[in-house]
Amino acid sequence: MRDKVLLFINGDAPKSLPNPENYGLIACTDGAFHYLKRMGFPLDKLDFISGDFDSHSGSDEGMYEEKFILTLDQDKTDFHKALEIIQEKGFSEIDVFGGSGGEQDHFLGNLTVAYTFKDHMDLKFYDEYSVYYFIPKSFKVEGVKNKMISLYPFPSAENITTKGLNWPLENGSLSITSRIGTRNFAVEDEVSIEYESGDVLFFVGIKEIEYPAIY
Structure with missing residues (x-):
């Protein structure tokens, strides 16, 4: 994983x-820096820490100044700009935390950025409920048995065949x-998905569920 x-x-x-210790590169946007500091x-x-740093004023932040990468392009989100830096450094496999919650337009923007890359x-995005990411054809x-599974078209997907889900396609x-x-669940340990066109955002729940707790 390094x-x-x-x-x-x-x-x-x-x-x-x-x-x-499981990662070869660790980074955050300037907004995320605050909760990382608070959480210890x-x-x-x-x-590196990237962003426009308009929210940074703490006196103890100067010791990390050498890690700051100033990104002032207002046509791109901080997430987008951070991914560009990571790409320039030669990395392509990224675990993202803090992608959901907060203001929902940010969440939708994060998904759009992920689609772009x-x-x-x-x-792969991680939150307290699920792991989610775009999947290949x-x-x-x-x-994943007994875990919640959702297939979200982005914006559409055709000729989808699934195996291992309670409600197959x-x-x-x-x-x-x-x-x-959305709101399907795995009845087998392995789930397979094939589709011909479009794109699919795949969600798998963190915890096992007691079905039929589906709504």
């Missing part, structure tokens, strides 16, 4: 922090304007 990146962005602070994250482990980076995941279609595939 070639992976740990990136914190400015959504809801994670309930628990991952082990920084070892800030010396950060390789999906062909060049393996981005042929996809398998293991260790057989050459089905999903679209945000007609039918989405």
Whole structure:
């Protein structure tokens, strides 16, 4: 995992922090810096902190100034700019914390940024409820029995066939304007998904559920 990146962005602070020793690069946006400091994250482990720093005023932040990368482009979000820096450093596998919660337009913006980079980076978002990420046209995941599974079309996906889900699809279609595939669950340890066109944002729940707790 040492070639992976740990990136914190400015959504809801994670309930628990991952082990920084598992990552080859650790970074945060300037907004996320505040909750990391509050939660006692070892800030010396950060390789860089990016953003416009308009929210930084604490007297103890000067010791980390050498880690600051100023990004003033207002046409891109802090998340987008952080990914560009990571890409320039030669990394492509990123675990993202703090991507959801907070202001919901930020959350939607984060998903759009992830969509922009999906062909060049393996981005996975983590929050207290689920792990979610864009999946390729042929996809398998293991260790998910009894966990909530959602397939969200972005904005549509055609000829989808799934195995291992309670409500399977057989050459089905999903679209945000007609039918989405949320709140399903895995009945097998392995779930496979094949689709021909479009894009799918895949969610897997953190915890096992007691079905039929579906709504």
